[in-house]
Amino acid sequence: MEQKPHLAHLIHRHRDLETGKEKKYLEERQDSLAARLRAGNHAAAAELVDIYHGQIYLYMRRLGHSCQVSEDLTQESFIQAWQHIGQLRSAKALNSWLYRIAANVSKRHIRKYRGRKLFSMEAADLPDSTEDEYNKVRHLEQVGRLKIAVERLPVKLRQVIVLHYMQYLTIAEAAEAAEVTEGTFKSRLNRALKVLRNQISSEDGELQ
Amino acid sequence: MKEEKLQKLLNGLAKATEEPVRPGLAEDIKDQIPHRLTRHRTGLDTVSIIIDLRINKLTAAAAIIITLILCASLLDGRDLPGSGIYQDSKMLVKHLLSAQGLGRSEISLARTRYEYLVEKGKEAAYYGDSVDPEDSNAVLMQWRLSDGKYRIIFGDLRERTVSAEELVKLQSRMLQKKAR
Numbered sequence: 515m516e517q518k519p520h521l522a523h524l525i526h527r528h529r530d531l532e533t534g535k536e537k538k539y540l541e542e543r544q545d546s547l548a549a550r551l552r553a554g555n556h557a558a559a560a561e562l563v564d565i566y567h568g569q570i571y572l573y574m575r576r577l578g579h580s581c582q583v584s585e586d587l588t589q590e591s592f593i594q595a596w597q598h599i600g601q602l603r604s605a606k607a608l609n610s611w612l613y614r615i616a617a618n619v620s621k622r623h624i625r626k627y628r629g630r631k632l633f634s635m636e637a638a639d640l641p642d643s644t645e646d647e648y649n650k651v652r653h654l655e656q657v658g659r660l661k662i663a664v665e666r667l668p669v670k671l672r673q674v675i676v677l678h679y680m681q682y683l684t685i686a687e688a689a690e691a692a693e694v695t696e697g698t699f700k701s702r703l704n705r706a707l708k709v710l711r712n713q714i715s716s717e718d719g720e721l722q
Numbered sequence: 723m724k725e726e727k728l729q730k731l732l733n734g735l736a737k738a739t740e741e742p743v744r745p746g747l748a749e750d751i752k753d754q755i756p757h758r759l760t761r762h763r764t765g766l767d768t769v770s771i772i773i774d775l776r777i778n779k780l781t782a783a784a785a786i787i788i789t790l791i792l793c794a795s796l797l798d799g800r801d802l803p804g805s806g807i808y809q810d811s812k813m814l815v816k817h818l819l820s821a822q823g824l825g826r827s828e829i830s831l832a833r834t835r836y837e838y839l840v841e842k843g844k845e846a847a848y849y850g851d852s853v854d855p856e857d858s859n860a861v862l863m864q865w866r867l868s869d870g871k872y873r874i875i876f877g878d879l880r881e882r883t884v885s886a887e888e889l890v891k892l893q894s895r896m897l898q899k900k901a902r
Binding site: 660679 | 724729731732733734735736738739740741743747748750751752754755757758759
């Protein structure tokens with residue numbers, strides 16, 4: 515039981531895992547989880563919730579849904595996941611499978627309530643930093659501007675930024691979650707980065 | 723360098739937008755995990771819906787028995803064309819009761835139905851006290867339908883409408899088995 519948060523952490527940061535031991539452990543756990551899910555194991559379904567509910571909730575929040583709506587959409591994503599358990603092909607596809615379901619749930623909600631304003635992301639307190647006070651304030655100002663710029667992005671571009679840079683999915687996983695080819699995903703990512711760079715650069719010459 | 727700077731800022735934004743999840747959310751989601759995670763088989767829709775509702779087993783059984791009685795009363799034990807609720811209900815009752823380890827569940831269910839039919843003035847006969855509970859082909863009960871045929875319920879709760887001749891054959895087969 516104590517290993518669950520550890521596994522959740524590993525999955526969340528899987529893109530940056532450096533040691534082979536950690537990677538192997540993660541792969542083994544994911545293999546086991548996916549196999550048990552495909553077999554319809556109830557405990558595996560509960561484990562999936564423990565590992566992913568926080569990530570899916572944050573994904574919804576970062577896509578611009580309110581707290582309450584994000585909770586509802588997170589629940590809906592898992593309900594959809596139970597119904598589409600047969601579509602989970604392999605352990606490697608676990609991330610992209612669940613995120614694809616969540617992305618579709620969000621898309622359907624946005625389409626249903628077209629015209630309703632998406633919420634802004636809520637930024638927490640200052641991140642810990644060893645930089646001096648001046649740099650810290652400057653960094654935060656830039657993060658604040660970036661936050662506004664991300665919120666202004668069209669939904670499709672915002673999605674690629676959130677999936678890859680904030681939910682830490684690899685390009686392959688994020689592309690599958692967004693249901694586009696890797697090429698299309700990279701192209702969207704480049705467009706989104708360009709927009710963000712331009713918006714921040716217009717206020718801050720440093721990124722020019 | 724520009725790219726790195728932007729990525730660093732995006733990482734900063736990811737950290738800044740992390741927020742705690744409501745503590746009860748995971749449990750709320752887990753409460754909705756259906757009993758059966760595999761794709762439902764066609765023809766078991768009623769069963770699937772009721773199982774997925776995750777209502778108390780006894781409540782579900784009570785609801786289904788009432789449905790069975792209603793069906794039996796209104797339709798002489800036959801489903802409406804295109805509807806499988808009666809057959810599905812029987813399967814659900816079997817599922818619920820077998821999960822509770824009630825070995826003679828089918829017999830108990832048939833007896834409830836027999837008592838109901840008798841109360842309604844139907845010509846019903848019940849053999850649950852003498853048949854082998856393990857014998858799925860044993861006739862548990864029978865009653866006469868308005869068209870002169872007979873409706874019979876087997877040990878595994880299968881139902882069939884038979885003519886008087888077929889009924890006699892089935893009963894004599896049962897007697898022969900018993901004699902052995």
